[in-house]
Every structure is written in C-alpha cells, then in structure tokens.
Amino acid sequence: MKYNRILLKLSGESLMGNVQYGIDPERLNQYAAEIKAVVEEGIEVAIVIGGGNIYRGVQAEESGIERVQGDYMGMLATVINGMALQSALERIGLFTRLMSGIKMEQVCEPFIRRRAIRHLEKGRIVIFGAGIGNPYFTTDSTASLRAIEIQADVVLKGTRVDGVYTADPEKDPSATRYSTLTFREAYEKNLNIMDMTAFTLCQENGLPVIVFDMNKPGNLLKILKGEKYGTLIQ
Template sequence: MKYKRILLKLSGESLMGEQSYGIDNARVLQYAEEIKAIQKLGIEVAIVVGGGNIFRGLSAEKSGMDRAQADYMGMLATVINAMALQNALETVGVYSRLLSAIKMEQICEPYVRRRAMRHLEKGRVVIFGAGTGNPYFTTDSAAALRAIEIKADVVLKGTRVDGIYTADPEKDPTATKFDTVTFEEVYNRQLNVMDMTAFTLCDENKLPIIVFDMNKENNLMKLMQGEAIGTLVK
C-alpha cells in the first residue's frame, strides 16, 4: 500500500447523497464499506467530517447571527455527522472511536492526541468531531491540524468532483484538470483547494493533499494502491 496512515476529509454535503438536506444513510454506508476495504489491508484511517448538510456557521453569520455562536452550532453539526458515520462503520463491522474537540462524555471521547494515535495503532478508525473546538476555524483547518498531529502520510479530500481544475468544472466547461500541482502553483493561480489556513498548514509541514471523487466506487482503494486518482498537491 502507498500509505500507512491517512486523514480522510469528508464534507457534510457529501453525506446528503442526492438529498437537499440531512444525512443519506445509504451514502454513509457506502463510505463505510469503502473505508472498511482499505482498513482491512492494515491502513490506519482517521476522518474529519464537516457539518454543512445540517448547519453552516458562515451562512448563519450573514443572516445576522454572532459568528462565534454560529461556528459553535456548526461544530455540533459535525458531531451529529460523525455519529452517523461511526454508526455506519460499526454496522459493517469496523471498530471506531469518535473523539470530539468539545467535551461530550455521554456520546464520545474528548480529543487527546496520544489517545487518538493509540486507537489508530490498535486498528480502530478514528473520527474527529467538533472541528478544532474553536470558532473562526473551518473543518478543513481541523483536518490539516489533526493530520499533522497524528503524523498522517496524506490528507485525502473527498469531494463530488474528480480533482482540481483551472476553474469550477460545474460552471466552466472549458476548465481543465490538474493531475499534479505544487503548493506554489495553487497560491499563484488562486485555486480553490482548501481554505488558506488549512492549506498553509499542509504546505509548511510538507503534508501532501489529494483531492478526489469519493462517490466513485473503489476510488479510495485505488489511491491506496498508488493509482493516479484525482489531483495531488505536493
């Protein structure tokens, strides 16, 4: 396998499937099966999931809500999604642990770096909930931070498009896809990969990012086997 330990970043919207809101259990189960397949090969898997399918702090701020309050509400939404993903993983027979940056002892463990790494070493999938635990930081930033803390080999950003393009492929039919791109090129071209805080964290810590289509069957496994899926940022 190409990687030993990965951090998989899933957007909240990816859990909606074809719905316009909420959680599509069939889609979440599909992700769980994909994760199970690579975990059986000995790959250590950590996951950060967003909350945009339930609540988005930035959108709430635009409607007049206090930004910090809105962001905390968004963090709670990520925990709901993380619980749904944990349930799906255990439905397919994968042991998992949900660690939250905000203490919620009745439903998950508090985030402790060494505990997270121990769970990974024992073969459990670790799901990080509640972002970084701080307002004004996105779940992209949480993904970059946790990946660095647990010494992941790569950040895999699962999206609904198959990589990074010169423009938004859903709006511009002439947009072309990058197979590989450097951090410097992303800065210079102002490409939309992750928010700048998250992206800079990865750049400074020499942590590669792969943007790929998580909804295409077996893409995750192909990445683990070294196939050129999506776009590699290095």
C-alpha cells in the same frame, strides 16, 4: 500500499447524496463500505467530516446569529455527522472511536493526541468531531492540524469531482484537470481547494493533499494502492 496512515476529509454536503437536507442513508453506507475496504488492507484511517448538510458557521451572520455562536453550532453539526458515520461503520463490523474538540463525554471522547494515535495503532477508525474546539477555524483546518498531530502520511480530500480543475467543471465544460500542483501554484492560481490556514499548515509540515472523487466506488482504494488519480498537491 503507498500510505500507511491517512486522514480522510469529507464534507458534510457530501452526506446529503440525493436528498435536499441532512443525511442520505445510501451515501452514508457507500462511504462506510469504501472505508472498510481500505481498513481491511491494513491502512490506519482517521476521518474529519464537515457539518454543512446541517449547519454552516459562515451562515451565521446572514441569519442574524453572532459568528462565534454560529461556528459552535456548526461544530455540533459535525458531531452529529460523526455519530452517523460511526454507526454505519460499526454496523459493518469495524471498530471506531469518535473524538471531539468540545467535551461531551456522553457521546464521544475528548481529543487527546496520544490516545488518538493509540486507537489508530490498534486498528480503530478515529473520527474527529467538533473541529478543533474553537471558532473561526474550518473543518479543512481541522483536517490539516489533526493529520499533522497524528503523523498521517497524507490528507485525502473527498469531493464530488475527480480533482482540481482550471475552472468549475460543472459550469465550464472546457475546464481541465491538474494531475499535480505545488502549494505555491495553488496559491498563485487562486484555486479554492482548502482555506489558507489549512493549506499553510500542510505546506509548512510537508504534508501532501490529494483531491479526488469520493462518490465513485473504488477510488479511495486506488489512491492508496498508488494509482495516479485525482490531483496531488505537495
């Protein structure tokens, strides 16, 4: 395997699958099966999942809710998604731990870096919920920070397209996919891969990012076996 410890970043919207809102059980079970295939190869897996299928903090001002309050609402949405993914993973025999940036002992552990690393070393899947516990930070930033803290080898950003394109491939049929990019090229081309904070954290700490299509079965395992798939930013 090319990587030993990974951080998988999933968007909340990806969990909607074929439904208009919330969580699609079929998509949830598909993701759980993909993750199980990776864990069975001995890979240590940490996961950060967004909450956009339930609530996005950036929507706060549009609805008249204060931005900080809206961000906390978004963080709670990520915990709901984390609990759903945890349940799906445990249903197929995997061991998990849900860790939160906001204390809520009844449903998850508080994030403690050394404890998270120990869980990974014991073969448990660690799901990070509630962002970093502070407003104004996206789940992309959370993924980058947590990956650095747990000394992950790579951030794998699962999306619904198979990499980074010159334009939106769903709108522009002439768009072409990049196989590799540097962080500087991504900045200069203004490619909306991750927010600037997340990107800067990865760049300054030498942490590569791979953008790939998580919805196609087998893609996650292919990347970990070293197959050139998706777009590598390093």
